[in-house]
Amino acid sequence: xxxxxxxxxxxxxxxxxxxxxxxxxxxxxxxxxxxxxxxxxxxxxxxxxxxxxxxxxxxxxxxxxxxxxxxxxxxxxxxxxxxxxxxxxxxxxxxxxxxxxxxxxxxxxxxxxxxxxxxxxxxxxxxxxxxxxxxxxxxxxxxxxxxxxxxxxxxxxxxxxxxxxxxxxxxxxxxxxxxxxxxxxxxxxxxxxxxxxxxxxxxxxxxxxxxxxxxxxxxxxxxxxxxxxxx
Amino acid sequence: xxxxxxxxxxxxxxxxxxxxxxxxxxxxxxxxxxxxxxxxxxxxxxxxxxxxxxxxxxxxxxxxxxxxxxxxxxxxxxxxxxxxxxxxxxxxxxxxxxxxxxxxxxxxxxxxxxxxxxxxxxxxxxxxxxxxxxxxxxxxxxxxxxxxxxxxxxxxxxxxxxxxxxxxxxxxxxxxxxxxxxxxxxxxxxxxxxxxxxxxxxxxxxxxxxxxxxxxxxxxxxxxxxxxxxx
Numbered sequence: 001x002x003x004x005x006x007x008x009x010x011x012x013x014x015x016x017x018x019x020x021x022x023x024x025x026x027x028x029x030x031x032x033x034x035x036x037x038x039x040x041x042x043x044x045x046x047x048x049x050x051x052x053x054x055x056x057x058x059x060x061x062x063x064x065x066x067x068x069x070x071x072x073x074x075x076x077x078x079x080x081x082x083x084x085x086x087x088x089x090x091x092x093x094x095x096x097x098x099x100x101x102x103x104x105x106x107x108x109x110x111x112x113x114x115x116x117x118x119x120x121x122x123x124x125x126x127x128x129x130x131x132x133x134x135x136x137x138x139x140x141x142x143x144x145x146x147x148x149x150x151x152x153x154x155x156x157x158x159x160x161x162x163x164x165x166x167x168x169x170x171x172x173x174x175x176x177x178x179x180x181x182x183x184x185x186x187x188x189x190x191x192x193x194x195x196x197x198x199x200x201x202x203x204x205x206x207x208x209x210x211x212x213x214x215x216x217x218x219x220x221x222x223x224x225x226x227x228x229x230x231x
Numbered sequence: 232x233x234x235x236x237x238x239x240x241x242x243x244x245x246x247x248x249x250x251x252x253x254x255x256x257x258x259x260x261x262x263x264x265x266x267x268x269x270x271x272x273x274x275x276x277x278x279x280x281x282x283x284x285x286x287x288x289x290x291x292x293x294x295x296x297x298x299x300x301x302x303x304x305x306x307x308x309x310x311x312x313x314x315x316x317x318x319x320x321x322x323x324x325x326x327x328x329x330x331x332x333x334x335x336x337x338x339x340x341x342x343x344x345x346x347x348x349x350x351x352x353x354x355x356x357x358x359x360x361x362x363x364x365x366x367x368x369x370x371x372x373x374x375x376x377x378x379x380x381x382x383x384x385x386x387x388x389x390x391x392x393x394x395x396x397x398x399x400x401x402x403x404x405x406x407x408x409x410x411x412x413x414x415x416x417x418x419x420x421x422x423x424x425x426x427x428x429x430x431x432x433x434x435x436x437x438x439x440x441x442x443x444x445x446x447x448x449x450x451x452x453x454x455x456x457x458x459x460x461x462x
Contacts, residue, residue, distance in 0.1 A: 052334065052367055067326045069333060079322040091310040092296045098303045103283065136283055 007032035008060040010046055012039045014205050014213050016162035017070040018057040023158050024074050026199045028081045071101065074155060086155040097148065100140055101159040107133035109162065112178060116170045116214065117221040127176050134184060137163075141186035146193060153197055157190075164191035165204055173214045238263035241277055241289040243270045245436050245444050247393035248301040249288040254389050255305050257430045259312045302332065305386060317386040328379065331371055332390040338364035340393065343409060347401045347445065348452040358407050365415060368394075372417035377424060384428055388421075395422035396435055404445045 007025065009032050011018035025032050037046050037056050049066045050058045059067045059076070067073050078086045087094050111130030115123055137160070140148075148156035163179075171178060181188055195201055238256070240263050242249035256263050268277050268287050280297045281289045290298045290307070298304050309317045318325050342361030346354055368391070371379075379387035394410075402409060412419055425431055 061323070065323045067323070067330070069330055072326050072329045072333065075329060076322055076326040079325065091307055092292070092298070094310065095298045095303050095307040098306060099298070099300055102300060102303065 004062070006062055008035060009033070010035045010037050010049065010056050010058040010060070012037050012056045014210055015039075015056060016166050019203060019205075020070045020158050020161065021057045021059060021073050021077070022203050023153070023161065023199060024077045024086060026203060027086070027153055027158075028077060028084050030077070030081055071105075071159070074158060078155070084152065086149065086158065088149075088154070097154070097156045100137070100156055103133070104137060104156075104160050104163075108137060108160075112167055112170050112176075115176045115178075116174050117218055119222050123174075123176070127178065130178055131180075131183070134178060134187065138184045138187050141184075141190050144190070147190070153194070153199070157194060161194055161200065163187065164194045164200075165207075166210070169207065169210045169214055173211060173218055235293070237293055239266060239291040240264070241266045241268050241280065241287050241291070243268050243287050245441055246270075246287060247397045250434065250436075251301045251389050251392065252288045252290060252304050252308070253434050254384070254392065254430060255308045255317060257434060258317070258384055258389075259308060259315050261308070261312055302336075302390070305389060309386070315383065317380065317389065319380075319385070328385070328387045331368075331387055334364070335368060335387075335391050335394075339368060339391075343398055343401050343407075346407045346409075347405050348449055350453050354405075354407070358409065361409055362411075362414070365409060365418065369415045369418050372415075372421050375421070378421070384425070384430070388425060392425055392431065394418065395425045395431075396438075397441070400438065400441045400445055404442060404449055 007030060009018070009021055009025070011022070011034060013036060022034070035045070037043060039056060042054055046056070046058060047054055049060060050056075050068050053068055055068060057068065057070055057073060059073045061067065061076075061080070067076050074086060087097055108130055111126055111133055115126035115130055118126055148154045148160075167179060170176065179188060179191075195204075238261060240249070240252055240256070242253070242265060244267060253265070266276070268274060270287060273285055277287070277289060278285055280291060281287075281299050284299055286299060288299065288301055288304060290304045292298065292307075292311070298307050305317060318328055339361060342357055342364055346357035346361055349357055379385045379391075398410060401407065410419060410422075426435075
């Protein structure tokens with residue numbers, strides 16, 4: 001990083017997608033200015049920078065380069081700052097990391113969010129689908145000694161990091177049960193290692209505020225259909 | 232590509248996701264063996280190679296490296312075979328390509344598919360959402376002279392290629408109207424250039440068979456909810 005570089009991140013305190021970007025920048029040692037957005041009352045700055053999605057995270061690099069979508073931002077960060085690589089170097093390992101990232105997002109995150117925000121039979125069905133998807137994640141977790149990035153946190157750890165901290169909150173608020181220790185011991189061991197990393201544990205939202213926030217979101221979203229993915 | 236390399240692609244004739252991989256390999260000049268799968272009666276080979284998704288496209292590289300998900304496969308292909316690059320070289324341009332690829336897939340493809348397979352008010356709503364998303368794509372199309380890859384077909388052209396050939400079929404079968412020439416002239420001009428490229432025009436499924444196939448799929452899927460994304 002040269003002295004001329006300037007990095008800004010528009011975020012929202014409780015978003016796991018924003019935290020991914022914060023974690024990645026901090027793991028790389030990149031200095032950045034964090035700007036808190038109110039996602040329920042969007043600022044003119046956000047609307048100007050991200051007119052298509054109007055969503056956070058939104059990374060602004062050297063004032064005129066704007067990148068959104070956490071998956072896309074992580075790839076950008078890994079390409080711009082080569083130190084402490086996030087993605088593996090081997091093309092097949094990279095492909096596997098990208099595959100599991102997409103799988104975890106589409107099957108586990110969306111499943112758990114749907115389970116949180118739905119009721120009755122739909123909730124039961126969402127929990128079941130999420131657990132089935134988690135079985136595949138557990139299989140991958142069993143293959144690693146420490147992190148997906150080896151001894152250091154990598155791309156897939158960052159993508160799945162929400163499972164270590166947000167998922168137990170979803171379970172409490174739901175209430176739902178997904179992370180059964182007998183069923184997912186490797187995932188839970190990984191989650192503990194992840195939360196014990198100094199960059200991660202110093203960059204997490206307060207749990208008590210999260211409980212209140214997601215309780216309120218659940219109340220609002222469970223009363224309307226197609227409510228999920230509006231974290 | 233060395234002489235030792237062996238590339239197989241498991242596909243299904245009508246899948247736009249499989250065609251992306253075929254186009255990419257052919258644009259790179261990579262020789263591969265194409266194996267047609269019956270996705271309604273999956274082969275033991277597919278179940279063994281892709282136990283998680285059991286889906287095509289499924290790329291097998293040197294017998295033991297299996298990659299699925301068309302977005303992931305395209306990145307892999309671009310990393311393994313450097314000739315005729317698909318993604319731009321600049322990190323911000325790469326990020327923009329990945330952003331629009333995700334947007335086109337989630338908003339336009341899924342919207343159009345949902346419009347094809349739904350009925351009544353849901354169909355009207357899906358058409359409206361798809362057209363709104365297409366407005367953003369049209370804005371990007373206006374910025375390019377020829378292809379997103381410059382004078383040659385690139386990553387984003389391949390990802391959006393289905394709009395040039397599958398979308399008009401969806402419109403006919405739907406019946407729905409999305410590609411209004413007055414509203415989307417740049418997209419339609421791009422689509423014509425895309426279909427005129429020798430690699431593309433020689434690698435498309437027969438339109439008459441597609442009409443029959445998607446008519447049948449629409450009949451089946453419009454009668455059940457959550458039917459989309461089962462192309």
